[in-house]
Amino acid sequence: MRVVQHNATPGKGPCEENVGSGGTCEGMTGESRSNSPRSRRTPVKVQRLQDRLRAAAKRSPERRFHALYDRIHRSDVLWEAWKRVKHNKGAAGVDGQTLVEIEQRGVQNFLEELQAELKDGTYRPSAVKRQYIPKADGKQRPLGIPTVRDRVVQMATKLVVEPIFEADFRPCSYGFRPQKSATEALEMLRTQAAKGENVVLDADIEDFFGSIDHERLMKLVARRISDRRVLKLLRQWLQAGVLEDGVVRSAVAGTPQGGVISPLLANIYLHVLDETWSRKYARLGTLVRYADDFVILCRSRRDRDEAERVVRRVFEYLKLRLHPEKTKRLDLSWGRDGFDFLGCHLRKQLSGTIWEKKRKRLYFLHRWPSTRAMKSLRQRVRELTSSKWNWVKDVRVLIEKLNPLLRGWANYFCTGNAAKKFRQVDRYVGTRLRRFLWKRKRRHLRPGESRAWTEDFFVEHHGLHRLLGTVRYPEAA
Numbered sequence: 001m002r003v004v005q006h007n008a009t010p011g012k013g014p015c016e017e018n019v020g021s022g023g024t025c026e027g028m029t030g031e032s033r034s035n036s037p038r039s040r041r042t043p044v045k046v047q048r049l050q051d052r053l054r055a056a057a058k059r060s061p062e063r064r065f066h067a068l069y070d071r072i073h074r075s076d077v078l079w080e081a082w083k084r085v086k087h088n089k090g091a092a093g094v095d096g097q098t099l100v101e102i103e104q105r106g107v108q109n110f111l112e113e114l115q116a117e118l119k120d121g122t123y124r125p126s127a128v129k130r131q132y133i134p135k136a137d138g139k140q141r142p143l144g145i146p147t148v149r150d151r152v153v154q155m156a157t158k159l160v161v162e163p164i165f166e167a168d169f170r171p172c173s174y175g176f177r178p179q180k181s182a183t184e185a186l187e188m189l190r191t192q193a194a195k196g197e198n199v200v201l202d203a204d205i206e207d208f209f210g211s212i213d214h215e216r217l218m219k220l221v222a223r224r225i226s227d228r229r230v231l232k233l234l235r236q237w238l239q240a241g242v243l244e245d246g247v248v249r250s251a252v253a254g255t256p257q258g259g260v261i262s263p264l265l266a267n268i269y270l271h272v273l274d275e276t277w278s279r280k281y282a283r284l285g286t287l288v289r290y291a292d293d294f295v296i297l298c299r300s301r302r303d304r305d306e307a308e309r310v311v312r313r314v315f316e317y318l319k320l321r322l323h324p325e326k327t328k329r330l331d332l333s334w335g336r337d338g339f340d341f342l343g344c345h346l347r348k349q350l351s352g353t354i355w356e357k358k359r360k361r362l363y364f365l366h367r368w369p370s371t372r373a374m375k376s377l378r379q380r381v382r383e384l385t386s387s388k389w390n391w392v393k394d395v396r397v398l399i400e401k402l403n404p405l406l407r408g409w410a411n412y413f414c415t416g417n418a419a420k421k422f423r424q425v426d427r428y429v430g431t432r433l434r435r436f437l438w439k440r441k442r443r444h445l446r447p448g449e450s451r452a453w454t455e456d457f458f459v460e461h462h463g464l465h466r467l468l469g470t471v472r473y474p475e476a477a
Helices: 044-059 075-088 099-105 107-120 148-166 182-194 214-222 228-238 262-284 301-318 371-384 395-413 419-444 455-462
Strands: 128-134 140-145 199-204 242-244 247-249 285-290 293-298 328-331 338-341 344-355 359-369
Touching (some): 044 075, 044 148, 075 148, 148 262, 182 338, 262 285, 262 293, 262 301, 293 338, 301 328, 328 338, 359 371, 395 419, 419 455
Antiparallel strands (some): 199 293, 199 328, 338 344
């Protein structure tokens, strides 16, 4: 299967603005991000190191790597880690030190001091800063924002460690992995549903990032890594604690969302599910997992019920549990049910009929932006066209701010059946811009002038990005 690829990611779906340092996100609000840490090429020496580690891990599935720590504090690895952290942007941690301040004082000195601490064994991570971002359901998602120095060390560790585990990860895992995307995960669901896998277990893990058992996770990491200094680094990050309301609370379980290393640790933890399913239970159906979100497509309710029992047994070992209210059991046949996954709503739609001996109705799994994704986008558009911008004299200033948001959003959803939703977005953006112009001019408005403020006017004369017409359907499997 070949899929039209676009730079996008989601954690729970297409990402929100990155408040921390690249953790999982929910809802599509703007600029889309790719699974790959950055789009620029990795330096040759670092890439060679990663290729060698990946190849060695692939050749020897039982091998445990013991000489990794010295590679983490290599100058080229730390420089690459800095570049990626800077590219991801993100807020300051508990020390208040920002990326801009580090650049002003000198990145070279910053990295040399960090390298010296790592070599001497005196490096100690700081607590993460607790920050909350609103969720679409009105609740708040807790993020843990590490300091910039901790993010750089975490990124350097990820550069060295990730290739080893990538050699083991299964194809059913799509989230936060190099050369993997949310579009591929959605396309797998589409193709398998077309083959008759219509019975769905739409799973939701209750408080996943807060429930990861540290001892269990470290045992899973130790299956591949025996370097005690690397294991100590990981354990220090897990136990660094969280600063909230001026008090540092120690962490006995979980890994904070927002940390650079957290998505990799999450994939290592849930690899137990991927491996168990792939080796013993693939006959029951297709598992598609993106970070802590996963869906299982089966051909019958009996297979789905058995699949759920398998998941629960694996989760007993991992000390996790399915959310009793958010986990859904569905049947996609004849458009009976639909579900949300990675920011999209998926539902079977009647796509036509064919004539054989008798008329046959054809249903295919379609996807379009979910209600939550649409609501999130409209909210962001409102913010960018609100009255706080009344000092703006030229509407093109607002359009320059809107276009990256619209392009990123469209790039993520354009491989689905989103034409109707795209049209709604275009109309909404046009309405907001007309309202802005009307408020801006008011008494100075010439008779009939507002009639010219059509969507075509903003697109053709002011460069507004139009979503309609950008839908690209993936090639058939």
